[in-house]
Amino acid sequence: MNSTPEPFENTPADAPVNATGDGAVNTDPAATETATTRAGNVVPIRPDTARTADEIPEQDRFADAGTVLDSADVEAVDASGQAAPLKPVDPATVKPSWWETVSDATARPLVAKWLTSAEEFRSRARFLVRYAAHTFAFHALRVPVYVPTALLRAPGALCRLTARVGRWMYDAESKPVRMNARDRNDADTYMKLREARNETVRRRSAPVMVAIVVLLATVYLCWTFVAPVWNWTLLLATLTAVGWWGAPQDKPVAGRAVDAVKTPKLTSAMIEDALCSLGIGGLNQAIAKGKRIEFPNPIARDGDGWRADIDLPLGVTAGDIIAKRQELSSALRRQIGCVWPEGDAKVHEGRLVLWVGDRDMSKAKQKPWPLAKPGATVDLFKPQPFGTDQRGRWVDVTLMFVSVIIGAVPRMGKTVTLRELMMIAALDPRAVLYSYDLKGTGDLSPLAPCSHAYGVGDEPDDVERMLVEMRELREEMRRRTKVIRALPESVCPDNKVTPELAARKDLRLAPIVVGVDECQVWFEHDKHGAEFEEICVDLAKRGPALGIILILATQRPDAKSLPTGISANAILRYCLKVQGHTENDMVLGTGQHKNGVRATMFARSDRGIGYLVGEGDDAKIVRSVYKDATDAKKIAAGARARREAIGNITGYAAGESVDVEAARLDPLADTLSVFERGEDKLWSDTIVTRLADLRPSQYGGWTAQNLATALKPTGVKPKQVWSTDPATGKGANRNGYARDALIAAKNDGA
Numbered sequence: 001m002n003s004t005p006e007p008f009e010n011t012p013a014d015a016p017v018n019a020t021g022d023g024a025v026n027t028d029p030a031a032t033e034t035a036t037t038r039a040g041n042v043v044p045i046r047p048d049t050a051r052t053a054d055e056i057p058e059q060d061r062f063a064d065a066g067t068v069l070d071s072a073d074v075e076a077v078d079a080s081g082q083a084a085p086l087k088p089v090d091p092a093t094v095k096p097s098w099w100e101t102v103s104d105a106t107a108r109p110l111v112a113k114w115l116t117s118a119e120e121f122r123s124r125a126r127f128l129v130r131y132a133a134h135t136f137a138f139h140a141l142r143v144p145v146y147v148p149t150a151l152l153r154a155p156g157a158l159c160r161l162t163a164r165v166g167r168w169m170y171d172a173e174s175k176p177v178r179m180n181a182r183d184r185n186d187a188d189t190y191m192k193l194r195e196a197r198n199e200t201v202r203r204r205s206a207p208v209m210v211a212i213v214v215l216l217a218t219v220y221l222c223w224t225f226v227a228p229v230w231n232w233t234l235l236l237a238t239l240t241a242v243g244w245w246g247a248p249q250d251k252p253v254a255g256r257a258v259d260a261v262k263t264p265k266l267t268s269a270m271i272e273d274a275l276c277s278l279g280i281g282g283l284n285q286a287i288a289k290g291k292r293i294e295f296p297n298p299i300a301r302d303g304d305g306w307r308a309d310i311d312l313p314l315g316v317t318a319g320d321i322i323a324k325r326q327e328l329s330s331a332l333r334r335q336i337g338c339v340w341p342e343g344d345a346k347v348h349e350g351r352l353v354l355w356v357g358d359r360d361m362s363k364a365k366q367k368p369w370p371l372a373k374p375g376a377t378v379d380l381f382k383p384q385p386f387g388t389d390q391r392g393r394w395v396d397v398t399l400m401f402v403s404v405i406i407g408a409v410p411r412m413g414k415t416v417t418l419r420e421l422m423m424i425a426a427l428d429p430r431a432v433l434y435s436y437d438l439k440g441t442g443d444l445s446p447l448a449p450c451s452h453a454y455g456v457g458d459e460p461d462d463v464e465r466m467l468v469e470m471r472e473l474r475e476e477m478r479r480r481t482k483v484i485r486a487l488p489e490s491v492c493p494d495n496k497v498t499p500e501l502a503a504r505k506d507l508r509l510a511p512i513v514v515g516v517d518e519c520q521v522w523f524e525h526d527k528h529g530a531e532f533e534e535i536c537v538d539l540a541k542r543g544p545a546l547g548i549i550l551i552l553a554t555q556r557p558d559a560k561s562l563p564t565g566i567s568a569n570a571i572l573r574y575c576l577k578v579q580g581h582t583e584n585d586m587v588l589g590t591g592q593h594k595n596g597v598r599a600t601m602f603a604r605s606d607r608g609i610g611y612l613v614g615e616g617d618d619a620k621i622v623r624s625v626y627k628d629a630t631d632a633k634k635i636a637a638g639a640r641a642r643r644e645a646i647g648n649i650t651g652y653a654a655g656e657s658v659d660v661e662a663a664r665l666d667p668l669a670d671t672l673s674v675f676e677r678g679e680d681k682l683w684s685d686t687i688v689t690r691l692a693d694l695r696p697s698q699y700g701g702w703t704a705q706n707l708a709t710a711l712k713p714t715g716v717k718p719k720q721v722w723s724t725d726p727a728t729g730k731g732a733n734r735n736g737y738a739r740d741a742l743i744a745a746k747n748d749g750a
């Protein structure tokens, strides 16, 4: 069946731009003779060198749809020589309405940010007062030097002043022109200039003469009527003022009270030059073709720096620039700690937000931490100051209802950050702290006096004790689930711990904060790794709603050292420098590297600076608070005093120790012991029921999975075993264990 041929169709997206029906390539787009015939119509084709729409010669392009096409332009010649109208394929240009344009627009702040932010206003006011006080004190101290210096300079200044007045009165500036006329023997011009000069001198001498008379009269009157002491004072003051005012510019009487570092203004030309020097192929090609780097908003001051919003040329992404932060800082002639390129994927992948600070963020003085003040207390349900952003403003975190992961390469500030978060927790007197320093250097020791559980090091005994404590914690989590479940909806509508519930002593739902530095030591432990992982995954998933906050820090953020069950469930994420995109996404969440949130861009010198994700919608660059061990001890001492006041010193802080022996479990021996005479195989479900009867405090609530995890280190794995249901008497194949396999494992281990 013959269908009516379409007069024109566009080249399919996946076809070569100039492919013709028979593989021929058109080299002369204007020549209809060489055009390919398709279904009886002549299909205009593009020159074979064209790769993009821009490269197609003007005459080959069809006018934008929406514009009226001239029939001569759109006609092609069909096989019979008849002109056939061509059909436009581009969408019609739709002019958005005023409403559509403005409803998507971002409103600019009505007043400057520092006027609406009380904190910023106070900080500016404080700065002005401090500046004025310093300047006053600086100059006041130097008055005894300034006065003699000015007096010494006064004669010279007087001479220079007299000479200047003389030159002005006698119109010295016209002298070269008059002399020139004289040298040229141009008598006419010379006489005119002389006349003009005499007139000027006459006009100017009058006020000078008046000033001299007034001066002499003043001197005479003072000499006659004013006491000599005042005359001398006046004379000295006048000479000081003249000496001060008339001092040479390069030798002022007063020095500068402050040395301001003037950072150059950030201009679009500077940014363009810098971006073009990065060696990004796509960017340089676009510039060579005359495309521009666009600035959708004016470059403006933003905090202590400049902010530029940049639309990169087509095909260039913000990530391309972020990956070259070091080169960019060199190209902008700024320290690397001043240059902060970020993507704004909410607009598009090519939007770059470049913030260039006046000072290196890692070296700029951080504002004093409000929580370091004596007497500071914290409510973990409320946001607390965690660090400062590039503009020096505080960034808060709310620790309640989150699990936290901190990751970075060694020596970037993980421990300092973890210690800071634990200090925040310690300052809430209700909070129960579990502090574990698996690096073993004692970085968390300042928090020991406030900790219910404290562990340091990775010796087998230390790890075992920590495991016992973590098992207890899991039991506590189970208890909490039951408490929450039992509460009426009117008291606990969201099935999670609320500030009111946490305050009730009878429920024992106070926040519990677990901080683990170098957590990979737990998860990679050959004997207890699986159990630690199981407990921590459970805590990361269910803990937040139950008031249990797990904070893990690791220097090796990979699947082994930070199990995916935890990394996928963490809510608050802080990533200092990492080496690759895998670690980046492991800590900050999948897809963050692609979105331009790249902790790989941090330099070695960016200690304590990282991306914070999970507080608010956007990722923020934040510098945590660095408190050394001495300061941390002071803060912890204050926190302990407040805990003592409410009677919340428990566990390690109260000198209690964990009975590891009593808590030591031997799941293999216990499993063997629940086999009754004549039973060779038992289902896992039957074993865990019997284990719960054997030691309810240890095995109560165990599932078949818990049993599998506990037996894993012995090498015994669950298999399908035939057994009989004691209730129904029916036999079936289910997951379970054979006595022989358990005995063999016991003998191997013995």
Ligand SMILES: Nc1ncnc2c1ncn2[C@@H]1O[C@H](COP(=O)(O)OP(=O)(O)OP(=O)(O)O)[C@@H](O)[C@H]1O
Residues within 6 Å of the ligand: 408, 409, 410, 411, 412, 413, 414, 415, 416, 417, 439, 555, 607, 608, 609, 623, 624, 625, 626
């Ligand atoms: N917020 C910060 N501000 C300034 N300097 C910091 C900050 N945080 C950390 N540092 C500096 O970085 C150093 C290393 O910090 P820290 O011990 O926390 O690193 P780490 O990543 O835990 O190292 P490791 O992997 O060896 O455990 C600190 O001694 C301190 O000098």
